[in-house]
Amino acid sequence: MAADDLERETTDVLRELVRFKTVNPPGDERPAIEFLAGYLSQAGFRTELLADDEDRPNLVADLGGIHDGEPTLCYLGHVDTVLADPSEWDHDPWSAEVIDGVLWGRGALDMKSQVAAEAVAGATLARGGWTPRNGGLKLVFVSDEETGGAIGADWLTSEHPDRVRCDMLLNEGAGDVFEWAGSRRYGVCCAEKGIFRFKLTARGVAGHASLPRTGENALLKLAPALQRIADASPTFDLTEAPAALLAGLGADPNDPAQALELIARVDPRLLVLFEPMLGVTLTPTMAHASDKINVIPSQAYLKVDCRVPPGLGEEAARRRIGDVLGDAASDLEIEFTEMVTGNSSPLDTPLMDAIDRWVRANDPGAETVPMILPGFSDSRWFREQFPECTAYGFFPQRHMTLLQTAPLVHSANERIDVRDLGFAAACYSDLARELLG
Numbered sequence: 001m002a003a004d005d006l007e008r009e010t011t012d013v014l015r016e017l018v019r020f021k022t023v024n025p026p027g028d029e030r031p032a033i034e035f036l037a038g039y040l041s042q043a044g045f046r047t048e049l050l051a052d053d054e055d056r057p058n059l060v061a062d063l064g065g066i067h068d069g070e071p072t073l074c075y076l077g078h079v080d081t082v083l084a085d086p087s088e089w090d091h092d093p094w095s096a097e098v099i100d101g102v103l104w105g106r107g108a109l110d111m112k113s114q115v116a117a118e119a120v121a122g123a124t125l126a127r128g129g130w131t132p133r134n135g136g137l138k139l140v141f142v143s144d145e146e147t148g149g150a151i152g153a154d155w156l157t158s159e160h161p162d163r164v165r166c167d168m169l170l171n172e173g174a175g176d177v178f179e180w181a182g183s184r185r186y187g188v189c190c191a192e193k194g195i196f197r198f199k200l201t202a203r204g205v206a207g208h209a210s211l212p213r214t215g216e217n218a219l220l221k222l223a224p225a226l227q228r229i230a231d232a233s234p235t236f237d238l239t240e241a242p243a244a245l246l247a248g249l250g251a252d253p254n255d256p257a258q259a260l261e262l263i264a265r266v267d268p269r270l271l272v273l274f275e276p277m278l279g280v281t282l283t284p285t286m287a288h289a290s291d292k293i294n295v296i297p298s299q300a301y302l303k304v305d306c307r308v309p310p311g312l313g314e315e316a317a318r319r320r321i322g323d324v325l326g327d328a329a330s331d332l333e334i335e336f337t338e339m340v341t342g343n344s345s346p347l348d349t350p351l352m353d354a355i356d357r358w359v360r361a362n363d364p365g366a367e368t369v370p371m372i373l374p375g376f377s378d379s380r381w382f383r384e385q386f387p388e389c390t391a392y393g394f395f396p397q398r399h400m401t402l403l404q405t406a407p408l409v410h411s412a413n414e415r416i417d418v419r420d421l422g423f424a425a426a427c428y429s430d431l432a433r434e435l436l437g
């Protein structure tokens, strides 16, 4: 199929998807999932809806036989989105207007665009009579990613492993181009950080706020801890994926401080995005003290969103917390409220080679570079459930760069250059043909 046709069809499918309001919560993904099921079954896929909650099903669509010993390539995507406040947008978040070649709407980047490109790649291959000669192509479109996947990918991989087992998986996480010292780089997300959120509690003695020296103000005891977090300099825990990122940028992974200086010199805006990939981060986000303005609090807490590099766990989090807080923590209780270890996929794989070859062929002079997602995606459920599965995040965009797209995700005025929809659909189509014959 010609590149123009792929772009047009992917744009049409994305416009349909944006118009389904799938803000999670509540999600209400069924109409969007049914639309995709209809679109793919018409093209020749076998489709099945699997649901824990009937209003919020997941779609599994297969092309070709799934046989033992032959590879299964899976394209994954979530159809739910975060909320949007139309008063903050220049164009309605759910009308999917295309203005000067740019499609506006919630989900235009995260990640209805990738869902559309994956669906159109699969559908055009199937309509053209192509079936995998070796193995099978699977499209899996899920609900409920934005609040953790409890009835989406987490549920699907644990309750229906035989329906979604795969050897190679492409999902969200990276792929937007960035300029690096005169050349162009496309990130391939190979790993995701873990979450070790914790609560710091200070205790004191209540008193009347008109007499500040009565009682013992618990809120004031949190101040030194907050200040230490604000003043902390970045840390490094170089596991395989961060080391590969630094090496890919031409920096010395054994000297991360110097590597950060190099990134800052090349483009300080990239430092903001790359630095959190390298170590444990602590971000205070919530606090609570007295329930009454005139009562000195006997108890106060601070909640900190702590992210830990892939493969590392509670010990790394505790070490970092101890280093940052020092004696400011001696009076405080620390309690972890959420603990999820981040996971990763190997870097040296046939899937990585195929992506790298595709990038070099379709954007001459460009290269791929491994990336780590500071956040969290559905890939982690697949890696956990299917240890043999290589899962990467890759949605190639060349007309809008990483520096343009990153601030728009989960934000107002989310939008995509429609040329990138055709670019990504061509990528998924080419990779399926190359990897499955």
Ligand SMILES: [Zn+2]
Residues within 6 Å of the ligand: 078, 110, 111, 145, 172
């Ligand atoms: Zn997403």
